[in-house]
Amino acid sequence: xxxxxxxxxSADTGVPVRGVIAVAxxxxxxxxxxxIARYRKEATGNLDEVQIIAVRDRLExxxxxxxxxxxxxxxxxxxxxxxxELAAAIDAVMTLNELEDLYLPxxxxxxxxxxxxxxKGLTPLAEAILLFTCSLPKDAEAFINPENGVETADDxxxxxxxxxxxxxSESSAVRGKLRELFxxxxxxxxQVIAKKKEEAAKYQDYFDFSQRISGIPSHRFLAVMRGAxxxxxxxxxxxxxxxxxxxxxxxxxxxxxxxxGRKNPACTDFIRAASADAYGRLIAxxxxxxxxxxxxxxxxxxxxxxxAENVRNLLMAAPLGAxxxxxxxxGLRTGCKVVVLGAEGALLEHDVIxxxxxxxxxxxxxxxxxxxxxxxxxxxxxxxxGTGGRETESFLRSVFAGSTVIIESVNESGASVYSASEAARxxxxxQDVTVRGAVSIGRRLMDPLAELVKIDPGSIGVGQYQHDVxxxxxxxxxxDVVISCVNSVGVELNTASSELLSYVSGLSRKTADAIVxxxxxxxxxxxxxxxxxxxxxxxxxxxQAAGFLRINNGKNPLDSSGVHPESYPIVEKMAKNSGCSVAxxxxxxxxxxxxxxxxxxxxxxxxxxxxxxxAELKKPGRxxxxxxxxxxxxxxxxxxxxxxxxxxxxxxxxxxxxFGAFVDTGVHQDGLVHISEISEHFxxxxxxxxxxxxxxxVKVLAVDEKRKRISLSMKxxxxx
Numbered sequence: 181x182x183x184x185x186x187x188x189x190s191a192d193t194g195v196p197v198r199g200v201i202a203v204a205x206x207x208x209x210x211x212x213x214x215x216i217a218r219y220r221k222e223a224t225g226n227l228d229e230v231q232i233i234a235v236r237d238r239l240e241x242x243x244x245x246x247x248x249x250x251x252x253x254x255x256x257x258x259x260x261x262x263x264x265e266l267a268a269a270i271d272a273v274m275t276l277n278e279l280e281d282l283y284l285p286x287x288x289x290x291x292x293x294x295x296x297x298x299x300k301g302l303t304p305l306a307e308a309i310l311l312f313t314c315s316l317p318k319d320a321e322a323f324i325n326p327e328n329g330v331e332t333a334d335d336x337x338x339x340x341x342x343x344x345x346x347x348x349s350e351s352s353a354v355r356g357k358l359r360e361l362f363x364x365x366x367x368x369x370x371q372v373i374a375k376k377k378e379e380a381a382k383y384q385d386y387f388d389f390s391q392r393i394s395g396i397p398s399h400r401f402l403a404v405m406r407g408a409x410x411x412x413x414x415x416x417x418x419x420x421x422x423x424x425x426x427x428x429x430x431x432x433x434x435x436x437x438x439x440x441g442r443k444n445p446a447c448t449d450f451i452r453a454a455s456a457d458a459y460g461r462l463i464a465x466x467x468x469x470x471x472x473x474x475x476x477x478x479x480x481x482x483x484x485x486x487x488a489e490n491v492r493n494l495l496m497a498a499p500l501g502a503x504x505x506x507x508x509x510x511g512l513r514t515g516c517k518v519v520v521l522g523a524e525g526a527l528l529e530h531d532v533i534x535x536x537x538x539x540x541x542x543x544x545x546x547x548x549x550x551x552x553x554x555x556x557x558x559x560x561x562x563x564x565x566g567t568g569g570r571e572t573e574s575f576l577r578s579v580f581a582g583s584t585v586i587i588e589s590v591n592e593s594g595a596s597v598y599s600a601s602e603a604a605r606x607x608x609x610x611q612d613v614t615v616r617g618a619v620s621i622g623r624r625l626m627d628p629l630a631e632l633v634k635i636d637p638g639s640i641g642v643g644q645y646q647h648d649v650x651x652x653x654x655x656x657x658x659x660d661v662v663i664s665c666v667n668s669v670g671v672e673l674n675t676a677s678s679e680l681l682s683y684v685s686g687l688s689r690k691t692a693d694a695i696v697x698x699x700x701x702x703x704x705x706x707x708x709x710x711x712x713x714x715x716x717x718x719x720x721x722x723x724q725a726a727g728f729l730r731i732n733n734g735k736n737p738l739d740s741s742g743v744h745p746e747s748y749p750i751v752e753k754m755a756k757n758s759g760c761s762v763a764x765x766x767x768x769x770x771x772x773x774x775x776x777x778x779x780x781x782x783x784x785x786x787x788x789x790x791x792x793x794x795a796e797l798k799k800p801g802r803x804x805x806x807x808x809x810x811x812x813x814x815x816x817x818x819x820x821x822x823x824x825x826x827x828x829x830x831x832x833x834x835x836x837x838x839f840g841a842f843v844d845t846g847v848h849q850d851g852l853v854h855i856s857e858i859s860e861h862f863x864x865x866x867x868x869x870x871x872x873x874x875x876x877x878v879k880v881l882a883v884d885e886k887r888k889r890i891s892l893s894m895k896x897x898x899x900x
Contacts, residue, residue, distance in 0.1 A: 185242045188274060193234040199225045203235045212685040213660070214667035215724045219744050222786035229664055245276055252283050261286050277359060277470070281352040294346035297339030300328040305336055306343035309451065310436055312444035337450070344451060345458035349466075354431045358463060361419045361427060362471045366393045370404045370415040380412035393417050393471065398479035398486075399838050402648050405476065417471045418464060428455045428463075480649040482838065484657040486867070487649075490642035490836055491658055493871040495665040498808040499627040500588075503559045506552055507622025508576065509592065509614065510568035512536050518549070519618040520556050524675065525626055527608065528556060530615045535575045536568050546579045558585055562625040564592035564618075570818040570846050586810060588625060589846075591834065594632070595620040597639040603679050604634070629669055629805075633662055634679045642835050642872050666728075668804055670742060673711075673729045674704040686724025691716040707735045708745055730801050737763045741800035743793055750780050750793060765797065772797050811875050813846030820847050823883045823890065828897060833874045841870045843878055843892055851890030853878060858894050875900070 181204065190197045202223045206216050213236065217229045224232070253270060256262035266282070273279050289295065297303075305323050308314040316337070323336040330336050348354060372380050372387040380387070386404050393401075407413035433451045437443075502523040509517040516536070520529040529552065533545035552558065561580065563573050569589065576587050598604050599616035608616050624631040637658035638646055646654060666683040673681075673695070681692035691714070698714045699705065708726045711717050717725075727744035734740065738748055754775055755765040765771050777790045785793075814829040816822060823829070823845065831843035834850055841858065842850040855866050863869055870876070877899060881891040 181239070181243070181246075184274075185239075185246070189235060189238045189242060192238050193231065195227060195231050195235050196225060199227050199231070200235050200239075203227065203232055204239055207236060207239075210720055210724070212663070212724055214663060214685045214728065218667075218742075218792075219727060219746075219789070221788035221792075226788055233660055245279070248276065249279060252279065255288075256283075256286060259286075278352070278356070281355045284352070284355075285350040292346060293342040297342045300330055300339055301325065302330070302336055302339035303343060306340040306347075309340060309447050310344065310347070312437065312440045312442040312447045314444070314447055316446040316450060341450070341454040341457060344454040345462060348428060348432050348455050348458035349462035351432055353435075354428055355463065355467070357427045357431050358424060358459075358467055359470070361424060362393075362417070362467050363474075364394060364419075365423070366417045366419045366468075366471055367391065368393045368396055368401065368404065368415065368417045368475075370407070370413045372413060373411070376412050380407065383407040383412050386413055393475055396475075397838050398482035401475055401479040402483060405479075406648055417468055417475065421459070421464075424459055424464070425452075425456055428459060477650070477653075480653050483646070483649050484654050486836065486838060487642065487646055487654070488657045488661045489867055490872045491637050491640060492661045492665060493836075493873055494640060494642055495629045495632055495662065496669075496805055497628045497873045498806040499629070499803070500560065500625050500808045501627075503626060504557055505560045505562060505622050505626070506549065506556075506558050507562045507564075507590075507618050507625075508572060509564045509595070509618040509621055510536075510566055510572040512568050513538065514614075515539065516545075516568070516572055517614040517618040518552070519615060519622060520552050520558070521619065521622045521626075522556075525619075525623045527611070527615070527619055530611070530618070532614075536571050542575065545575070549576070549579050553580070553583075553585060560586045560588060560625070562588055562590045562622045564595065564621045565589050565844065565846075566592050567848070570813070570848070573813075574818070587812075588810060589813070590621050590625050591832075591844075592617075592621050593642075594635040594639045595624075598631075598635045601634065603677075607677075629665055630677065630680050633666065633683055634677065637662060670728055670730050670801060670803075673708075673731050674699065684725050684728050686721045688716075691721060705731055705734070707731065708739045732801075737766055737800070741766075742796045743800075747785060747789065747793055750782075750785055750790065751797065754780060754797075766800055769798065809875065817846050820849055820883055820885050820888070820890065823847060823880050825880055825882060827880045828877055829880065831876050831878050831892070833870050833872055833876060836867050836870055836872060838866070841866050843876060845878065845890070845892075847890075849888050849890060851878070851880075851892040853892045853894055857881070857892065860895055 186197050186200045186204065189195070189200045193200070202225070203216065206220060206223065211220065213229055213232050216224060216232050217227065227235075249270060253262065253267065256266065269282055270279065273282060302323055305314070305320060308319065309316070317333050320333040320336040320340070324330055324333060330339065367390050369390040370386045372383070377387070383403070386407055389404065391400070404413060404415055408415050429452060432455060433448065436451070437448070504523050505521045507519050507521060511517065515532040515534040518531050518533055519527055522528055531548055533548055534541040535545035561576055563569060563576055573587060573589055580587060595617045596613070598620045599613040604613075604616040604620075608619070620631060632640065638654060663683050663685070666680065667685050671680055671684050678689070678692045678696045681687055681695055682689045684692070687695075694715050694717070695711070705711070708729060708731060711726065711729070712719070712722055723746070727742060730741075731739040736748070738751060743751060751762055751765070755762045757779075758765055758771045758774070760768065760771065772794060775794055777787060777794060780790045781787055811832065812830065817829055829845045831845040831851070833841050834844045835842040840852050840854040842852055844850050855863065858866055858869050876894060877897050878892040878894055879897050881893050883890050
């Protein structure tokens with residue numbers, strides 16, 4: 181790749197050129213983002229994952245741009261249209277819009293009004309007008325030719341106008357200046373389609389709406405676009421037309437006038453009229469489409485960023501850990517599905533109970549639950565928060581009142597998706613979807629990350645307008661987050677599912693499946709290096725994956741840590757210098773504290789790597805997630821009618837958007853804390869204060885049961 185592209189990527193991302201070049205080289209070699217960020221700090225200048233991803237994405241965009249440039253040059257060469265001057269101009273541009281503007285006059289076209297006029301022999305008339313040498317309308321009479329369809333002088337002038345309009349439209353100078361106007365001053369306006377006003381009630385805020393596109397929040401843009409797509413709104417993104425026409429006159433007519441040195445009021449008026457036609461018929465629709473596309477990409481990028489951050493917080497939620505558990509998937513008519521899970525998540529038993537209306541078999545349900553709890557020494561009962569969740573939770577609390585069993589509500593969003601997935605069918609081929617769903621609810625309490633990676637992140641339900649954003653952009657953003665979370669936590673090689681392993685740096689779904697099959701066939705891995713015996717795991721895959729895989733109680737104590745095998749010799753040297761074994765060093769904080777990092781710097785390991793190794797030795801394999809905190813909703817709050825204005829209630833943040841955060845208060849309808857109600861102080865972004873899964877206390881501002889809207893506030897409300 182040309183050095184100027186590295187410089188461009190550096191300017192666009194804020195990453196030094198040296199770092200850009202290093203990232204490009206490592207990616208070319210097949211290195212993953214987590215591996216580069218964790219184990220190649222010296223090469224990149226200590227770049228983090230966010231910076232590396234930004235460089236990767238910008239380099240991909242530049243590569244696509246260069247591919248388009250080559251395609252255009254090839255097309256021009258084939259058609260013998262490429263001059264040295266044009267080639268130099270194409271080589272000099274650095275944006276796709278500039279490139280397409282240059283190519284526009286040469287692009288193969290379908291029949292246009294201008295091409296039809298040219299076929300009628302009207303090009304000389306148009307050229308004479310552009311040179312201000314034409315006497316109008318008299319000179320147009322010379323182009324009357326009934327055989328070509330030019331019946332009158334007006335026909336000739338109309339054709340000449342079409343030719344001039346196309347020239348105006350294809351002027352790169354005109355398009356460049358107008359594009360700047362669109363980007364800076366275009367206004368998004370929307371109006372309701374009158375006959376659909378009643379159906380469009382949910383888009384009421386956009387019935388007569390306008391806002392400059394450069395400042396519109398992503399959620400508003402996506403809402404307008406959705407309303408238009410559903411046929412309720414009509415919308416445009418346009419700047420002031422008079423300003424646009426002044427730009428065209430300055431960049432086209434005035435330049436021609438200056439070059440010719442002639443004055444011809446009739447030609448001037450004609451060119452300006454043709455320019456107005458060019459703007460309204462050709463340029464404005466084209467640039468409006470382009471602006472909509474750019475605004476959509478910007479809105480999508482912001483929406484995906486918010487969505488990805490929500491997914492990150494959900495995946496990185498504190499795990500309860502290995503507990504003997506009963507998990508309950510609530511249900512009314514069909515009953516509550518109950519499963520018993522061992523401390524490691526294995527399914528031990530399952531049943532159905534009917535404690536809720538219309539069945540009300542509370543005694544039978546209580547008997548079954550207590551028998552299960554006694555038999556399996558249950559420590560925790562997890563209950564899904566779906567329909568009937570609060571009622572089931574209350575029943576469970578009454579059943580286990582006075583015991584040490586803890587009742588915990590679990591967000592079950594996406595559990596039904598998992599239960600019908602191929603992963604669930606492979607794991608539980610003999611169980612129906614209800615049992616699989618209950619298992620998922622229990623396991624996500626034990627370890628949210630390990631369970632939620634089995635579900636398409638888009639189905640977890642923590643995004644806004646995720647069905648409106650570009651699906652490829654969404655998948656890429658969410659995949660990056662899942663990969664980041666999995667590798668930052670690390671994966672236990674001997675217990676991880678194939679789905680979890682597939683997100684480990686360097687591993688694919690195929691190699692993950694091979695690892696699981698190898699584990700089932702030959703037993704647990706005793707050392708990381710045994711991975712090299714698994715089909716599909718070569719030196720490169722091993723290099724990328726090994727540091728993120730953990731083996732507890734293996735042959736080498738370092739296999740349970742985040743120290744990469746390539747750095748084992750460094751630790752062995754540290755242990756030797758400390759007069760002890762590696763295991764003894766890892767268990768002796770004083771010896772670790774006495775290490776002098778600079779003593780272990782080498783050509784292959786700089787100070788950042790050595791510092792990371794020492795930090796890892798202090799807390800080998802430490803889980804970066806928080807400790808689990810138990811939570812309960814406020815007593816007596818089960819339905820919207822239980823909420824009263826001014827009441828303080830407990831809640832869990834379920835979603836964070838650009839305009840505020842949604843909070844579950846236990847009434848089956850999330851309430852909204854608008855951004856203006858999050859803090860006493862001004863905040864630019866709700867995610868600066870709140871994250872998905874966070875426990876909060878909120879004040880009820882208003883309850884609208886008819887519209888199913890709950891307004892909440894955190895202003896002046898003490899948080900625990």
